[in-house]
Amino acid sequence: DAGVIQSPxxxxxxxxxxxxxxxxxxSGHNSxxxxxxxxxxxxxxxxxxxxxxxxxxxxxxxxxxxxxxPNASFSTLKIQPSEPRDSAVYFCASSVGTPHLEFFGPGTxxxxx
Amino acid sequence: KQxxxxxxAALSVPEGENLVLNCSFTDSAxxxxxxxxxxxxxxxxxxxxxxxxxxxxxxxxxxxSLDKSSGRSTLYIAASQPGDSATYLCAVSGxxxxxxxxxxxxxxIIQP
Numbered sequence: 001d002a003g004v005i006q007s008p009x010x011x012x013x014x015x016x017x018x019x020x021x022x023x024x025x026x027s028g029h030n031s032x033x034x035x036x037x038x039x040x041x042x043x044x045x046x047x048x049x050x051x052x053x054x055x056x057x058x059x060x061x062x063x064x065x066x067x068x069x070p071n072a073s074f075s076t077l078k079i080q081p082s083e084p085r086d087s088a089v090y091f092c093a094s095s096v097g098t099p100h101l102e103f104f105g106p107g108t109x110x111x112x113x
Numbered sequence: 114k115q116x117x118x119x120x121x122a123a124l125s126v127p128e129g130e131n132l133v134l135n136c137s138f139t140d141s142a143x144x145x146x147x148x149x150x151x152x153x154x155x156x157x158x159x160x161x162x163x164x165x166x167x168x169x170x171x172x173x174x175x176x177x178s179l180d181k182s183s184g185r186s187t188l189y190i191a192a193s194q195p196g197d198s199a200t201y202l203c204a205v206s207g208x209x210x211x212x213x214x215x216x217x218x219x220x221x222i223i224q225p
Contacts (some may be wrong), residue, residue, distance in 0.1 A: 033212050033213075042215055099164050100206065104159075
């Protein structure tokens with residue numbers, strides 16, 4: 001299995017631009033999670049899906065952030081408009097069944113200038 | 114709101130030593146606890162998962178314990194090696210698929 005796949009691996013953009021991060025979970029996994037990692041705040045859960053349905057988006061910092069999961073094999077995290085404080089590493093993870101061991105992707109390093 | 118604390122924040126020891134990393138959490142109503150390893154600029158690798166009904170898990174030179182009632186977990190690394198140098202993260206789940214709450218990590222350096 002290829003594991004959780006994220007693209008792009010690196011993204012550099014200018015403030016105000018739209019950014020879309022992509023994630024392909026492990027085949028057969030029915031839960032998907034988006035996390036953000038910064039030096040100041042560490043790793044934080046942004047949103048998670050179960051069977052493609054968003055369950056808890058309380059971690060999404062602002063309305064500029066949105067996430068979708070149109071099918072079991074694809075999810076996006078969009079930031080519009082982006083700001084320099086959004087610069088971070090964004091991780092996607094997936095899991096299935098009990099005990100819900102989460103497998104993490106390699107992350108997308110986002111830099112907003 | 115669940116909070117996870119890891120002590121120490123950083124640790125440097127000579128090769129061959131046995132060491133203990135600590136993790137504490139404020140809400141004992143957890144579903145499971147995971148220990149991860151993160152190398153610089155890389156993603157997270159799961160090391161051990163302890164379900165709430167378990168007291169410990171072992172994998173090779175690693176042993177993780179869980180005392181849910183006191184809100185504590187420890188990661189024991191035996192006979193440390195330079196390749197063990199990384200950041201170790203503790204994370205807890207409040208429900209089956211509720212996502213994880215992470216500590217800030219312990220940055221470990223093993224001196225050759």
